[in-house]
Amino acid sequence: MGTVSRLPLIAGNWKMNLDHLQAVALVQKLYWALKDAKHDEASVEVALFPPFTDLRTVQTLIDADKIPFALGAQDLSTHDSGAYTGEVSGAFLAKLEAQYVIIGHSERREYHNETDEVVRDKVHAALRHGITPVICVGETAEDLEEHGAAAVPVGQLEKALEGVAKDADIVVAYEPVWAIGSGQAATPDQAQDVCQKLRDVVASSLSEEAAAATRILYGGSVKSSNIAGFLREPDVDGALVGGASLQADEFAAIIRFQKHVGV
Ligand code: 13P
DSSP, X not given: OTTOOOOOEEEEEOOSXXXXXXXXXXXXXXXXXXXXXXXXXXXXXXXXXXXXXXXXXXXXXXXXXXXXXXXXXXXXXXXSSSSOTTOOOHHHHHHTTOOEEEESOHHXXXXXXXXXXXXXXXXXXXXXXXXXXXXXXXXXXXXXXXXOSSHHHHHHHHHXXXXXXXXXXXXXXXXXXXXXXXXXXXXXXXXHHHHHHHHHHHHHHTOHHHHHHOEEEEESSOOTTTHHHHHTSTTOOEEEESGGGGSHHHHHXXXXXXXXXXX
């Protein structure tokens, strides 16, 4: 599958950081950092995942100023509408031109009891509304010790893809839980090994064509100093970046990985 070219995707998951005013400042700063560096917009797709309360503001800004960033949400409801206090429908996200939604982040699995079944139902909800799910999978430190790196993420992805159409547009993010926010990223070799197995899951659960087209991201302590190593791997097609996506210059350097490291 090494010959298939997939447009790299660099995604910034802001988590619960930045109100809508701070969001404007960061998006503008990031855009100007890339402009100053004469960044080639066509070389990599950039997607931002602000909190729900920032989405309308960021959408208006990127629309008005023609900023080439895609917009995504960090979660959505399994339901489309109704008496579900506090939930946000995929229909509303689609109206905001959200192209992506993160589903099954380990923080939601851990703090909000999201099971593999809930994750699967959210994947279906996103696809119903024409939004590309960014399906997060990853093993904890205990899983790693007991089962190795791939077993848990592979199982999570198999479940998440149950009943999904063969030609569905999806993104997969491999985020080892032990690497998130720890400063201790996986090695490129480790990421490649699991991402390759996740691609095999897309092939067997959906189709060979979907597997060839699907971007598989690595996430967990990604920085400008380690991004290039991951993107050199044949089955790693981008990154899901947490902390480093909150700093405009650092995130711009990650987006420009092709330049500063000669991938
Ligand atoms: P960090 O980049 O802060 O480790 O977070 C990764 C992550 O969870 C992105 O979704």
